Amino acid sequence: MLKKSLGSLAATRSATAAGVEGREMQERVAALRPVLVTGTIAGLIGGAILAAYLILITVFVEHTTGLAGFFQFIAAGLVGRATAFGNPNFAWLGLAAHFATSIAWGIGFAYVASRRPTVTDRPFAAGIMYGFIVYVAMQLMELAANIFVAPGALTFYNELVAHTLFFGVPIAYFTGKRLRR
Numbered sequence: 001m002l003k004k005s006l007g008s009l010a011a012t013r014s015a016t017a018a019g020v021e022g023r024e025m026q027e028r029v030a031a032l033r034p035v036l037v038t039g040t041i042a043g044l045i046g047g048a049i050l051a052a053y054l055i056l057i058t059v060f061v062e063h064t065t066g067l068a069g070f071f072q073f074i075a076a077g078l079v080g081r082a083t084a085f086g087n088p089n090f091a092w093l094g095l096a097a098h099f100a101t102s103i104a105w106g107i108g109f110a111y112v113a114s115r116r117p118t119v120t121d122r123p124f125a126a127g128i129m130y131g132f133i134v135y136v137a138m139q140l141m142e143l144a145a146n147i148f149v150a151p152g153a154l155t156f157y158n159e160l161v162a163h164t165l166f167f168g169v170p171i172a173y174f175t176g177k178r179l180r181r
Contacts, residue, residue, distance in 0.1 A: 035110045038178040042171040043106020047099050050167040057158050071095045077145035102167075105134050109168075110175045120176030124169055131168025135160055 058064050065073070069085070071094030076084035078097055084090040109130055113119045119126050142148040151159060 034179065035114045036107060038175055039107030039110030040103050041106070041178070042110060042174045043103035044099065045174055046106060046167045046171040047102025049170050050102065050162055051098060053162045053166040054158070057162075062154075067091075071098065073147065074098050076147045077142060081147060101138075105167075106171050106175075109171050110179065113172075113175050113179055117179070120172060120179065123172040123176045126176075127169030127172030128164045129168070130172060131164030132160070134167060135163035138163070 055067065055070055058070060059067055068088045068091040071091035072084045072088065074094035074097050075090040076094075078084075078093065079090065084094070109119075113126075139148065
């Protein structure tokens with residue numbers, strides 16, 4: 001009889017602990033929801049502005065690639081150069097990869113801003129710094145994926161401007177406005 005009482009007491013404590021842990025997990029998820037939503041939207045905004053600027057420069061001003069080629073290069077990081085450039089349909093994969101990566105970076109910034117609200121006190125400076133970090137990290141990813149091409153001076157300048165002014169700054173401004181509400 002004593003064993004049954006101890007067993008049911010242990011089961012009750014275990015169920016209570018699981019209920020408390022479950023509630024705590026729900027509260028954590030609820031607290032992260034605004035960060036995930038804000039980061040996703042910020043990433044989509046920054047990704048769209050970044051792509052628009054880089055397409056304008058590389059496709060229409062410098063004429064170094066076509067529109068499909070622009071996104072095929074991104075896809076090449078996932079499937080290799082020969083595969084990506086061998087089929088123009090891989091441009092769609094590159095487009096999806098670009099926005100998935102942009103969303104991930106947006107969520108990363110929103111998470112940091114939610115933990116350190118002072119990050120968005122100066123959104124321009126924070127955006128420039130974050131864009132620089134993103135640029136360096138993406139260059140390292142290109143290197144790891146064996147698709148890195150050493151940029152010339154003008155390309156380096158345009159990519160740096162794209163990632164800082166047209167990616168990092170919009171993400172910082174949007175995140176700051178949205179998380180302060």
